Amino acid sequence: MIDTVLKLDPEVVVGTDVLNRAGSLCRKLGSKVFIAAEQGLYENKLIERLIRVLEDAGLETILFDEIPAQATADVTEMAASLARGARCDMVLGFGAPKTQYIARLISVLAASPLGIFDLLDGMKEGKSFLPYVAVPTAGGDPFLHTDHVIAVDPRDKFTKFIRCPGGLCQVVILDPGVSESLSGKYASTAAFSGLCVTVEAYCSAKSNLFSDALLEHAASLYAGMIHSYAGNLVSDFPSVAVNAGFLLSMGASVSSPGIGTALAYTLNGRFPVAASWCATVLLPYIMEKLVTVRPEKMAKIAAILGETVEGVSTSEAAGLAVEHVRRYMGQLQVPARLKDFSLSLDRLVPVAEAARNLEFVAFSPWTVAAEDAYDLLKQAF
Numbered sequence: 001m002i003d004t005v006l007k008l009d010p011e012v013v014v015g016t017d018v019l020n021r022a023g024s025l026c027r028k029l030g031s032k033v034f035i036a037a038e039q040g041l042y043e044n045k046l047i048e049r050l051i052r053v054l055e056d057a058g059l060e061t062i063l064f065d066e067i068p069a070q071a072t073a074d075v076t077e078m079a080a081s082l083a084r085g086a087r088c089d090m091v092l093g094f095g096a097p098k099t100q101y102i103a104r105l106i107s108v109l110a111a112s113p114l115g116i117f118d119l120l121d122g123m124k125e126g127k128s129f130l131p132y133v134a135v136p137t138a139g140g141d142p143f144l145h146t147d148h149v150i151a152v153d154p155r156d157k158f159t160k161f162i163r164c165p166g167g168l169c170q171v172v173i174l175d176p177g178v179s180e181s182l183s184g185k186y187a188s189t190a191a192f193s194g195l196c197v198t199v200e201a202y203c204s205a206k207s208n209l210f211s212d213a214l215l216e217h218a219a220s221l222y223a224g225m226i227h228s229y230a231g232n233l234v235s236d237f238p239s240v241a242v243n244a245g246f247l248l249s250m251g252a253s254v255s256s257p258g259i260g261t262a263l264a265y266t267l268n269g270r271f272p273v274a275a276s277w278c279a280t281v282l283l284p285y286i287m288e289k290l291v292t293v294r295p296e297k298m299a300k301i302a303a304i305l306g307e308t309v310e311g312v313s314t315s316e317a318a319g320l321a322v323e324h325v326r327r328y329m330g331q332l333q334v335p336a337r338l339k340d341f342s343l344s345l346d347r348l349v350p351v352a353e354a355a356r357n358l359e360f361v362a363f364s365p366w367t368v369a370a371e372d373a374y375d376l377l378k379q380a381f
Helices: 018-027 046-056 075-085 097-109 116-120 184-203 209-231 237-254 259-270 275-293 295-305 314-332 349-356 359-363 370-380
Strands: 011-014 032-037 060-064 090-095 132-136 148-152 159-163 169-174
Touching (some): 018 090, 032 046, 032 097, 046 060, 060 075, 075 097, 090 097, 116 148, 116 159, 184 209, 184 259, 259 349, 275 314, 349 370
Parallel strands (some): 090 132
16 A cells, blocks of 8 residues: 655635735745746736735746647747746746646746756756746646656657655645636536546556545535536536535545556647646546446445445446546537547557656556556547
8 A cells, every 4th residue: 555645835815806815925035026928818817816916025037938739848948048037936827737837847947957858858956946826727737746858848748747846835825706707518528637637646556545535525516517518507516616626636546547647748748738638538438448447436435426326236336437528528518539620640659658658657547557657548549
């Protein structure tokens, strides 16, 4: 049995309008803030709002908003140089997971003699860094509360898993008011994608009592979101999504996601397709495999999803979880095949190999070879 190790360093602030506390929280770390943000946040004037909050608290801000949708890790070099030259005291990441990963790398590089290619090639980072403040605009990031980030190598577009210094992240601000406003299939895929990470971490070889409690609650919230979307029910989706994402992130940090998450991130790095869409397509195939290796836990997932499991065998109950997800994917008309994204199957062998080599895949509840990863892609294609 793997030991349970809890390391809860960041100050986590969750709630409506807690963005307004960003100034007082950041002021504890210094007086000059380097903001790495997505340009899409200009639409609802969220960037302007954040800058106003920080400046009203007496902080000086430097804004870096040149993070493209298909950003690779080399964008961090210029940003880190700017943060270093401006003598910033901290880095604040404002955006979805990819922006968060880039911003965390900026925190490392701005205070390090290493370059991004040193980190991509496996060189260990030093212990110097600028304190990092996370303001996510999307939930479901399995690495938010860990010392690792996902980075796309610009040389080959393969995804790498990079370790950052311990204690890098000082503050996490989770505000439903800055969450991405999604509708239709986009909102549904965000819920299915979150469920994919949740189920993988729940069934991981690294899971434990603490992670199970968090992830069962996350699965319940994601299930409620999916049912509400299907029934066109009114709900406070941003708040539910933030809470579900927080529980997922905490649970996954103690446990670990698996090959489905690795494949989704690797596909996103190589091709212009959202990781959440890829995870949605892969979800039922991952669940089918988990039914065979973790039937008891998948039976519990079936019950959490709302299936009646009394009076049936464990394996039958576990299978109901897969049927449930397929049924709701069809009802919500989300993409069900990777070929819907104009991908070519003959280009996916390197994707399978790169995903299999990501460090966290080692905690999958079955031994995953590159051939197994490719087989999942073929099934989902």
